[in-house]
Amino acid sequence: MAHVTALYRYPVKGLSAEPLPALGLSRAAGLAHDREYALALGTTAFDPQAPEPLDKGYFLMLRGNAPLAALATRFEPETGRLTIVQGGQDVLCEDLSTETGREAVERFFESYIGPAAKGRPRLVRADGHKFTDGSVISPAFMRAVSFVNLASVRALEERIGTPLDPLRFRANIYVDGLAPWAELDWVGQEIGIGTVRFRGLARTPRCAAVDVDPVTAARDTTLPRDLKRHFGHVDLGIYLEVLADGTVAAGDAVRMPSPVSGAA
Structure with a gap:
């Protein structure tokens, strides 16, 4: 069966x-907390108050940014905390509900991805919006x-x-x-x-x-x-x-x- x-x-x-x-x-x-956040390229315009679906090429993603796969991440919806693990070690743990936490995540990926991020990426989210490929x-x-x-x-x-x-x-x-x-x-x-x-x-x-x-x-x-x-x-x-x-x-x-x- x-x-x-x-x-x-x-x-x-x-x-x-x-x-x-x-x-x-x-x-x-659909599924809560699935593709709830995305890392928009530094050149991507996204308004969380008036979200518009965008092709995945406007975001960091594996097709264009293979090094992302070397990171393991954990997200706790109850606390809003995102943990990034690299080489078996926690390298970042931040609260995505705060501006300070989001900025720390953005700066991490700006350094980690380098020029392919096209500037400092922006961690984006919008109520009722999912960053699925089919959006x-x-x-x-x-x-x-x-x-x-x-x-x-x-x-x-x-x-x-x-x-x-x-x-x-x-x-x-x-x-x-x-x-x-x-x-x-x-x-x-x-x-x-x-x-x-x-x-x-x-x-x-x-x-x-x-x-x-x-x-x-x-x-x-x-x-x-x-x-x-x-x-x-x-x-x-x-x-x-x-x-x-x-x-x-x-x-x-x-x-x-x-x-x-x-x-x-």
Whole structure:
């Protein structure tokens, strides 16, 4: 039976994953504290009082800033504190709810990334806004969660002859027990995971971000090109729209899709 093997959120766009035992999801907001913050390039204009979705190229992210993967981060929503770990040592711990804390984080990344940050990056957040890649498409995509089928990852591994850490694909929900690529047919279909109903919104096209090893920060693969060459597309995983509030936990079963009609 297909089941959930791992769950993650990404409090700061482009920074490391946080494993969670369960995800509390809502139709109105998706996954709380996922891509809640982003580090805007020094040249990026973003108004938190009137937020507009921007392409990921306006922010620090793995496609353009591979060294981000060498950092581990922890975020505590209850206290607002972000901890940055480098080489196994805590190098920064700041309260993101304060101007002083945000400035300290910005100065750290200005030094760490260097000229590619295009000046001092700005740590940005806006109520009700998420810095998901799909945010530029629609509000539904902004609130969507990402899903990866581990059988599809293994199918890619077999073709390229290289083991892959599934965290390269930065999903919220990882599932095993499906046929390879089964998830790509779920667009427009309804599925259930745990107590939550979802609709498949779109396949997830992959860019050069997945070529960065999430542990070593080395850019050591050509996965989008390999996907296209071996499978005729660059997709791995899908975006899911949350249709009903609920919780997804590790071990939860996946209920197979059935067609739905009309918009929710």
